[in-house]
Amino acid sequence: MKRFAWTQPTSLASAAAFAETTVADAMVALRPDTHAGHGAVLQAGGIDNLDLMKEELLQPNLVISLRAIPGLDKIEKQEASWRIGAGTTLMAVAGHPAVQARFPALATCLNQSGSPQIRAVATLGGNLLQRPRCWYFRSIAFDCLRKGGGHCFAILGENAYHAVFDNEVCAIVHPSSVATVLVALGASVELTGPNGATRRLLLEDFLVRPKQNVRRENDLQPREILTAILLPNPSASVRMAYLRLGEKQAFDWPLVDAAVILELDASSVCRQGVICLGAVAPTPYRPRAAEATLAGKVIDVPTARSAARTALDGAMPLAHNEFKLPLIETVLRRAILRAANPV
Amino acid sequence: MISRRTFIPRSDLPVAAARPGSGAAGDRSPKEPETATRRDVIAAQGPDAVAMTLTVNGIARMFEAEPRVTLAEALRGALALTGTKIACNRGTCSSCTVWLDGTPIVSCMILAVDVGNRAVTTIEGLIRDGNLHPAQAAFIGHDAIQCGFCTPGMVMSCAALLDRDPRPTRDAVLAAISGHLCRCGTYPHVVAATLAASEEAKS
Numbered sequence: 001m002k003r004f005a006w007t008q009p010t011s012l013a014s015a016a017a018f019a020e021t022t023v024a025d026a027m028v029a030l031r032p033d034t035h036a037g038h039g040a041v042l043q044a045g046g047i048d049n050l051d052l053m054k055e056e057l058l059q060p061n062l063v064i065s066l067r068a069i070p071g072l073d074k075i076e077k078q079e080a081s082w083r084i085g086a087g088t089t090l091m092a093v094a095g096h097p098a099v100q101a102r103f104p105a106l107a108t109c110l111n112q113s114g115s116p117q118i119r120a121v122a123t124l125g126g127n128l129l130q131r132p133r134c135w136y137f138r139s140i141a142f143d144c145l146r147k148g149g150g151h152c153f154a155i156l157g158e159n160a161y162h163a164v165f166d167n168e169v170c171a172i173v174h175p176s177s178v179a180t181v182l183v184a185l186g187a188s189v190e191l192t193g194p195n196g197a198t199r200r201l202l203l204e205d206f207l208v209r210p211k212q213n214v215r216r217e218n219d220l221q222p223r224e225i226l227t228a229i230l231l232p233n234p235s236a237s238v239r240m241a242y243l244r245l246g247e248k249q250a251f252d253w254p255l256v257d258a259a260v261i262l263e264l265d266a267s268s269v270c271r272q273g274v275i276c277l278g279a280v281a282p283t284p285y286r287p288r289a290a291e292a293t294l295a296g297k298v299i300d301v302p303t304a305r306s307a308a309r310t311a312l313d314g315a316m317p318l319a320h321n322e323f324k325l326p327l328i329e330t331v332l333r334r335a336i337l338r339a340a341n342p343v
Numbered sequence: 344m345i346s347r348r349t350f351i352p353r354s355d356l357p358v359a360a361a362r363p364g365s366g367a368a369g370d371r372s373p374k375e376p377e378t379a380t381r382r383d384v385i386a387a388q389g390p391d392a393v394a395m396t397l398t399v400n401g402i403a404r405m406f407e408a409e410p411r412v413t414l415a416e417a418l419r420g421a422l423a424l425t426g427t428k429i430a431c432n433r434g435t436c437s438s439c440t441v442w443l444d445g446t447p448i449v450s451c452m453i454l455a456v457d458v459g460n461r462a463v464t465t466i467e468g469l470i471r472d473g474n475l476h477p478a479q480a481a482f483i484g485h486d487a488i489q490c491g492f493c494t495p496g497m498v499m500s501c502a503a504l505l506d507r508d509p510r511p512t513r514d515a516v517l518a519a520i521s522g523h524l525c526r527c528g529t530y531p532h533v534v535a536a537t538l539a540a541s542e543e544a545k546s
Contacts, residue, residue, distance in 0.1 A: 005390050006388050051434070121452065251521050
C-alpha cells in the first residue's frame with residue numbers, strides 16, 4: 001500500500017469539499033500517460049478501498065473517512081419509504097427488525113454477502129459503490145478498458161465468471177449482490193453534494209452500463225457523497241424472494257443470483273412481477289419480457305418455468321460462461337416459486 | 344534470549360514505533376489536496392507516522408504509525424501482539440480476526456487510524472481471571488488445531504459466538520466460521536469443540 005494522508009471530518013460538507021475525485025477517477029488517473037494527481041477519495045467501511053490500495057490500483061494522496069459524520073448509519077421510516085443511511089453496516093441492515101419483516105429478500109441477500117467479519121465493517125453504501133471483481137480489472141498487470149486502457153481482456157480471455165448480457169464492450173458483472181435486490185425493490189439513492197443539496201434517483205438509473213461509460217459503474221460525481229438508500233414501503237400484497245447459486249455455500253460471489261418481487265391479488269393472481277438477475281451483466285439485469293409473462297397469471301410451476309426460459313432471451317455467452325444459462329433458468333424458476341410460496 | 348520474532352527485522356512493516364520519524368518507504372512526497380482549505384489541511388494527518396492510541400485488551404496503548412498501517416500490522420508490529428496472524432491480508436481467510444467492541448472483524452482490512460476509541464480484543468486478551476475462555480479450552484480438548492495458523496482467528500469467532508449465544512446450533516457455528524479458511528481442514532473439530540463448549544453440553 002502506498003502512503004497517503006488521512007482525515008476524518010465530522011460534517012458532510014467538509015468531507016465533500018475534500019473529495020476531489022471518485023475512486024473510479026483516481027484509478028484512471030494512475031495511468032502512466034496522465035499527469036493528474038492520484039486524488040482524494042472517500043471511505044466508509046474501507047473494505048474495497050483497502051483491497052484496491054493494497055493492489056496499488058488505487059493510490060490516493062488523501063483518504064477521507066466518513067465514519068465520524070453523525071447520522072449516516074440511521075434506519076428510519078419515512079412517509080412512503082424506509083431510509084437506510086449509506087454508512088449502516090451490512091450486519092446492522094440485515095439485523096434490523098423492519099428490514100427482516102418488510103424486505104426479507106434483502107435480509108437474505110445481506111446474510112450471504114461476504115463473511116460475518118466483513119459484514120460487521122462493510123457499509124451498504126460502500127457495497128453499492130465497490131469496484132468490479134473481474135480479475136483483469138483487479139490485476140495491475142492488465143491495463144484494461146475500465147482502468148483507462150484500450151482493451152477488454154475478458155471478452156476473448158478467461159471469462160467464466162463474466163457477463164452473458166450486455167457484454168460487447170466490457171464483460172464485468174456488477175460486484176454487488178445487494179444491488180440485485182435493491183434494484184428489484186425499486187430502491188433510490190440519495191446523493192449529497194458539497195453545498196448540502198441532495199439529488200435522488202432510482203438505483204437502476206444511477207448505475208451505468210459500459211456503453212454509457214466504461215470507466216465507472218455509477219454516476220457518482222466528484223464531491224458527492226452517497227448518503228442514503230430509500231426503499232419504497234411494500235404493500236401487504238407484495239411477496240419477495242432472493243436466491244443465489246455459487247461454487248461455495250458461504251463467503252463467495254454468486255455465479256448467478258435472482259431477486260423476485262410479486263404483487264399478488266386476493267385470488268393469488270400476479271398483478272405485477274419484477275425480476276432482477278445478478279452476476280450476469282455489468283449492471284443488475286431486469287429481463288422485462290420475462291417480467292411481462294408473470295402479469296395476470298397464477299404463479300405455478302409452468303408459469304415460473306416459462307418466465308425463467310424467457311429470461312434467457314438475448315443472452316450472448318462468451319467462450320467460458322455458457323454454463324451460466326441453465327443456472328439462470330434454475331435460480332430464477334426457484335426464486336419465482338419461492339416468492340409465491342414462502343417457505 | 345533471541346527468538347525468531349525478535350531476530351527477523353520488521354523492515355516490511357511501515358510502523359514507525361521503533362524508528363520514530365523515519366518514513367518507511369518514502370515513495371512519494373506528501374501532496375496537499377488542491378481543494379482543501381488551510382483549516383482542513385491541518386486536520387489531515389500523515390502520510391508520515393502519526394501518534395495513535397488504541398485500546399487493546401482493556402489497556403490504552405500509544406504508538407506512532409503511518410495512516411496506511413492496518414490494525415493487524417499495528418498489533419503485530421508496534422504493539423508486539425503477535426497472536427493475531429496475517430495470512431491472505433485481503434479479508435479472505437479471516438486468520439487475523441479480532442473483536443472490535445466485541446464483534447469479530449478482520450484486522451487486515453481496517454486501518455489502525457480508523458479504529459478510534461473502539462475497544463480491540465485480541466487472542467491475548469481472551470483469558471479471564473487466569474482462565475482460558477471456554478472456546479480456547481474446548482479447542483485444546485477437541486484437538487481443533489493442526490498447523491495452528493488459522494486458530495487464533497477461529498477461536499475469536501467461536502468465542503464471540505459463545506459469548507453472544509451460549510447454546511448455538513450447529514448451523515450458527517457454521518455461520519460464525521464461514522469466513523475462515525483452514526488449509527489443514529480442522530473444521531469438523533472446530534465445530535465439535537464449539538458445540539462442546541456450549542452451556543447445553545455442560546448441563
